[in-house]
Amino acid sequence: MGVGPVNSIYTSSDLVNWTKIYGGSGSLNGVTYGNGTFIVVGNRGDIFQNIDMYKITYNGNGSTGGTMPTDSNPYAQNATVTVLGNTGSLVKTGNTFAGWNTAANGTGTPYVANATFGMGAANVTLYAQWKANPTYTVTYNGNGSTGGTVPTDSNPYEQNATVTVLGNTGSLVKTGSTFAGWNTAANGTGTPYAANATFGMGAANVTLYAQWTVNPTYTVTYNGNGSTGGTVPTDSNPYEQNATVTVLGNTGSLVKTGNTFAGWNTAANGSGTSYVAGATFTMAAANVTLYAQWTVNPTYTVTYNGNGSTGGTVPTDSNPYEQNATVTVLGNTGSLVKTGSTFAGWNTAANGTGTPYAANATFGMGAANVTLYAQWTVNPTNTVTYNGNGSTGGTVPTDSNPYEQNATVTVLGNTGSLVKTGNTFAGWNTAANGSGTSYVAGATFTMAAANVTLYAQWTANSGGGSGGIPTPPDDSKVISENGELSLPAGKTGEVSLGNAITIDIPANATDKELKLTIKQLTGTQDLLTDEDVLASPIIEILKNFSENFSKPVSLTFKFDPTKLSGNKRVVVFYYDEVQKKWVEVGGVVRGNQITAEVTHFTKFAVMVVGQATSEPEPTINFSDLSEHWAKASIKQAVSSGIVTGYQDGTFKPDKTVTRAEFAVMLMNALKTERAGAALTFTDTAKIGSWAQKEVAQAVQTGIINGYEDGTFRPAGEITRAEMAAMIARALGKYSEANATTTSFADDKDIPMWAKAAVAYVKQASIVQGKGDNQFAPGDHATRAEAVTVLLNMLAQKSK
Numbered sequence: 001m002g003v004g005p006v007n008s009i010y011t012s013s014d015l016v017n018w019t020k021i022y023g024g025s026g027s028l029n030g031v032t033y034g035n036g037t038f039i040v041v042g043n044r045g046d047i048f049q050n051i052d053m054y055k056i057t058y059n060g061n062g063s064t065g066g067t068m069p070t071d072s073n074p075y076a077q078n079a080t081v082t083v084l085g086n087t088g089s090l091v092k093t094g095n096t097f098a099g100w101n102t103a104a105n106g107t108g109t110p111y112v113a114n115a116t117f118g119m120g121a122a123n124v125t126l127y128a129q130w131k132a133n134p135t136y137t138v139t140y141n142g143n144g145s146t147g148g149t150v151p152t153d154s155n156p157y158e159q160n161a162t163v164t165v166l167g168n169t170g171s172l173v174k175t176g177s178t179f180a181g182w183n184t185a186a187n188g189t190g191t192p193y194a195a196n197a198t199f200g201m202g203a204a205n206v207t208l209y210a211q212w213t214v215n216p217t218y219t220v221t222y223n224g225n226g227s228t229g230g231t232v233p234t235d236s237n238p239y240e241q242n243a244t245v246t247v248l249g250n251t252g253s254l255v256k257t258g259n260t261f262a263g264w265n266t267a268a269n270g271s272g273t274s275y276v277a278g279a280t281f282t283m284a285a286a287n288v289t290l291y292a293q294w295t296v297n298p299t300y301t302v303t304y305n306g307n308g309s310t311g312g313t314v315p316t317d318s319n320p321y322e323q324n325a326t327v328t329v330l331g332n333t334g335s336l337v338k339t340g341s342t343f344a345g346w347n348t349a350a351n352g353t354g355t356p357y358a359a360n361a362t363f364g365m366g367a368a369n370v371t372l373y374a375q376w377t378v379n380p381t382n383t384v385t386y387n388g389n390g391s392t393g394g395t396v397p398t399d400s401n402p403y404e405q406n407a408t409v410t411v412l413g414n415t416g417s418l419v420k421t422g423n424t425f426a427g428w429n430t431a432a433n434g435s436g437t438s439y440v441a442g443a444t445f446t447m448a449a450a451n452v453t454l455y456a457q458w459t460a461n462s463g464g465g466s467g468g469i470p471t472p473p474d475d476s477k478v479i480s481e482n483g484e485l486s487l488p489a490g491k492t493g494e495v496s497l498g499n500a501i502t503i504d505i506p507a508n509a510t511d512k513e514l515k516l517t518i519k520q521l522t523g524t525q526d527l528l529t530d531e532d533v534l535a536s537p538i539i540e541i542l543k544n545f546s547e548n549f550s551k552p553v554s555l556t557f558k559f560d561p562t563k564l565s566g567n568k569r570v571v572v573f574y575y576d577e578v579q580k581k582w583v584e585v586g587g588v589v590r591g592n593q594i595t596a597e598v599t600h601f602t603k604f605a606v607m608v609v610g611q612a613t614s615e616p617e618p619t620i621n622f623s624d625l626s627e628h629w630a631k632a633s634i635k636q637a638v639s640s641g642i643v644t645g646y647q648d649g650t651f652k653p654d655k656t657v658t659r660a661e662f663a664v665m666l667m668n669a670l671k672t673e674r675a676g677a678a679l680t681f682t683d684t685a686k687i688g689s690w691a692q693k694e695v696a697q698a699v700q701t702g703i704i705n706g707y708e709d710g711t712f713r714p715a716g717e718i719t720r721a722e723m724a725a726m727i728a729r730a731l732g733k734y735s736e737a738n739a740t741t742t743s744f745a746d747d748k749d750i751p752m753w754a755k756a757a758v759a760y761v762k763q764a765s766i767v768q769g770k771g772d773n774q775f776a777p778g779d780h781a782t783r784a785e786a787v788t789v790l791l792n793m794l795a796q797k798s799k
Contacts, residue, residue, distance in 0.1 A: 066090035075119035085113030095130035148172035157201035167195030177212035230254035249277030259294035312336035331359030341376035389455040394418035413441030423458035450626035483518035504554040515544040535559040536606035552597035572596035575603035599632035630784035637787035653784035660714035667694035681712040721754040721777035728757035744775040
């Protein structure tokens with residue numbers, strides 16, 4: 001303690017540094033010290049004694065930075081203390097300075113800077129008070145992610161703290177989208193942040209939402225690239241860039257004519273990238289079109305070779321054929337011919353050792369061109385031999401020519417001066433007894449499928465010989481062009497109607513005078529069906545007698561070739577008035593004309609038919625007809641269903657006919673629909689099942705009565721008298737023919753029960769007599785005679 005100027009009192013603890021503790025108006029006179037106490041005596045009698053002094057200490061109370069304020073003043077009790085502020089910028093991590101407190105935990109007296117308080121009797125420590133700062137979080141949200149994990153930021157952030165935005169550390173993904181950073185709003189309307197961006201923390205938690213950019217998608221389209229059938233595959237998947245695409249196969253069975261599917265390519269012309277089914281590629285940033293690729297199929301040709309043909313032209317097939325394509329073999333459309341041979345189809349080898357094919361046959365094309373060679377069957381040839389037939393001198397002519405079937409033979413004259421004692425040479429005949437076809441020198445005939453022998457015919461000179469053979473008529477031909485002809489018996493004739501038809505009548509075709517008329521019919525719809533195709537007008541030929549010609553008559557028709565197409569052909573048909581249908585005759589085509597031979601007249605027409613008829617002509621298969629006198633009638637009867645041939649290919653025209661056989665023929669001709677009567681013959685069991693129905697029908701209609709002993713005798717050979725009686729009954733004319741004489745030379749041999757029938761069938765020209773006007777009632781009828789008589793019956797019935 002010391003006394004200072006102006007009556008002030010100072011204290012010091014170290015005698016160096018002094019602190020003024022009093023400054024009054026009185027005068028201080030000195031200081032005394034005793035017993036550890038200083039006493040100051042003032043001039044007014046004041047006595048001052050020193051007192052205890054206290055200090056203020058500031059404590060950072062956990063501060064982590066800055067310095068604590070320092071108050072070096074000693075404070076006497078009751079002295080006024082002015083609290084210092086945070087002059088040393090104390091800080092404490094995570095906290096804010098909040099003043100001072102006499103207790104560290106804040107339970108004492110709080111003071112703010114510049115606050116005052118009276119010093120107590122003890123030192124005072126003021127503790128800095130800290131208010132913990134509020135912290136906020138940053139949360140990451142996948143915002144619809146479909147994979148990966150969101151980043152985690154576990155740091156607490158005070159307001160204004162700097163936040164560093166995390167990247168997509170958890171590899172978040174969202175199908176069809178690409179990660180595009182973060183945003184404070186899910187819909188992207190807030191603040192966007194990229195990885196490592198920073199922002200100052202506000203006074204609230206922050207959620208950062210993943211942002212997604214929808215990936216662009218691309219399509220794969222398949223293009224048929226000229227396909228002619230099937231459908232292109234469809235890939236409806238959207239592909240993102242870098243997605244893997246699996247290429248489809250030809251699932252829609254695309255086809256292109258003449259080509260084979262060969263995969264896909266990104267360019268229509270194949271210059272791009274090629275893919276096969278099941279291949280994969282990575283999608284780029286553009287749509288992809290895959291074009292079908294086509295490999296042109298190799299094609300092969302079919303060539304026709306005449307193989308030695310001497311005429312006509314080979315068919316031409318200009319079609320290209322792929323392997324396994326079906327080839328339809330052409331017919332002989334160019335009328336190929338080879339002298340001495342008949343066309344017999346095609347073969348893949350010229351010598352016939354390959355595969356044979358007929359017209360319209362089919363085969364699968366291989367992997368090479370095909371040549372089909374015409375095949376030729378050497379035509380069988382037949383000879384014409386001349387026989388002197390009892391000549392007594394001279395030599396027979398010799399014809400060394402081989403003749404094919406249908407070849408024209410010119411009959412030789414008596415070039416070797418044949419003679420026969422008591423006779424005059426009278427031409428030739430196919431039968432020694434003159435019952436065949438007669439020919440004079442220079443006459444022609446068509447060669448059949450058998451050798452021909454021509455027998456010299458002799459006319460007995462006057463006064464000797466047996467006679468009986470007429471002198472051949474002269475060979476002058478009567479010709480008419482107006483469709484009408486009158487022809488003396490035995491003469492040759494020719495009649496035509498414009499250029500529609502020409503009829504040639506050979507000599508001795510009939511022993512009657514012939515009156516013939518040709519008519520071209522109109523309004524013929526009722527005669528035709530929808531399937532009938534005419535290539536000529538319908539021609540009706542009429543004559544003045546009902547019996548057939550004894551020799552074939554030639555009919556030549558002009559037809560319209562434009563009616564033909566493809567593998568069609570023309571054929572002559574006649575109209576069956578009984579069955580009301582057209583029956584095929586056949587014919588030989590030359591240019592736009594066709595010729596056929598017939599023995600009867602009716603309605604005729606040329607019609608278009610297919611390449612092959614549904615049934616072969618029966619007579620073609622009969623090997624034993626040759627030049628038989630009834631050949632044409634037999635053909636007509638077979639076509640009409642009256643009779644059939646034998647399984648060995650013969651007809652057996654001269655075989656006798658049983659009663660059962662004739663009953664079947666007769667009822668086939670009449671086409672009756674009756675059920676038939678019950679058979680009561682004692683030998684019914686002997687009637688074959690094949691004939692029982694027809695015999696029963698004949699009994700029911702009164703055609704058959706049987707014998708007086710109750711038998712039918714089915715196996716018995718029918719006589720000419722029995723045949724005449726059955727025909728007369730069938731026509732209902734039996735009772736009308738009441739003649740007691742028949743005018744046949746052997747009338748006395750004809751049974752009385754048959755005379756009326758024989759008289760009728762003769763008068764109706766159904767049955768003719770034999771030589772010398774003999775009826776021969778007991779002779780057995782042959783198959784040829786039976787069909788001829790039945791055809792005459794039908795002709796009479798249709799009148």
